Amino acid sequence: MIEHPYSKYPMRIGAQIQPQRCSYAEIRRTAAELEELGVDVLLNWDHFFPMYGPAEGEHFECWSMLAAWAEATERVEIGPLVTCSSYRNPDLLADMARTVDHISGGRLLFGIGAGWSERDYREYGYEFGAAGRRLDALGEALVRIERRWGLLNPPPLRKVPVLIGGNGERKTLRLAALHADIWHGFGRPDQLAAKHGVLDAWCAELGRDPGEIERATRVLRKGPEEVGPALAEVGTRFVTLVISVRDFDRGHVRDWLDFRDEFNR
Known part of the structure; x- marks a missing residue:
């Protein structure tokens, strides 16, 4: 197996629970x-309407749910995959995240991205604008969030892991090189390997050790047996179902989970 700078991480399995078309009791x-x-x-998502299947139906808000999970769970890390930087004032979002981190006893994983669902923006009164501007706003938000975490009393219980989601090579991966502890991408293993190379190049340009950034993806x-070894071969160590x-x-x-345990043995 090829050794990448980020191959040092153990294999982890996440589960993104779709918060749609069911009751909260079922969630x-x-x-x-x-x-x-x-x-x-355990992960959810930060949208206001169902993302798959019929457009209407039951749906629940991201951060209220994470606060409830923080009380209801004991061991797992919890977080959004991913929260949208446009939906909340960044300083408020930092405070919300810090509070969930405390409720959970230091188990928050802070996933964030630039947002993409035009319906969310339109129906909740946010300006959708161009994708490039949303990515610029994400970069501005990350600076404010990190600054606010340093000012809050009490601060988060640990250095909150920041996960940045998205495949864009010019802006998103540059932001990941600057801010992320975890980068979450999408695509086949060979496509992910190419994106890893781009992220590594940004790290080299910005003076960041690429081994500091865990690599993650989603499996539907x-x-x-179909994709696990290939994902591991390209250095992916965090797989979300x-x-x-x-x-x-x-x-x-x-x-x-059996694959994870065998891989980590």
Whole structure:
């Protein structure tokens, strides 16, 4: 296996619970079961409407849910995949994140991105604008969030891991090189490897050790026998499974957890 600077990280399995078309009681039970199964991280998303299937239906807000998960769970890290930098004042978002970190006992993973769902922006009264401007706003927000964490009393319980999501090579990966502890990308293993190379190049230009940035991705339906070794080969060490509450395949989760345990042995 090729040794990358970021190959030092152990394999981790996350689960992104879709907060849509179900009751919160069902979400809470699913979160509890996933923690009991042994996943490492529980994630939701920061949208205001369902992202898959019919456009209408039950849906729940990101940070209120994370605060509830902070009380309801004991071991797993929790966080958004990803929160949108445009939906809340960055200093307020930093304070919300710090509070969830304290409620959870220091288990917050802070995922953030520039936002992309035009319906969210339009219906909640935010200016959508151009993608480049949203990415510029993300960079500005990250500076303010990091500064606010240093000013809050009390501060976060640990150096909150920052996950930046997105594939854009010119702006997003540069922001990841500047700010991220984890970069979350999308695509096939070979596509991720190419993005890793771009991120590594930004690290070299900006004076950052690329080994400081854990590499992550999302898997929708494929099992570890299909894609696990290839992801590991390119240096991905954090794999997130997407969980539909009313169509929850426990065997799929167990297969990935077995792959993690065998890989880390």
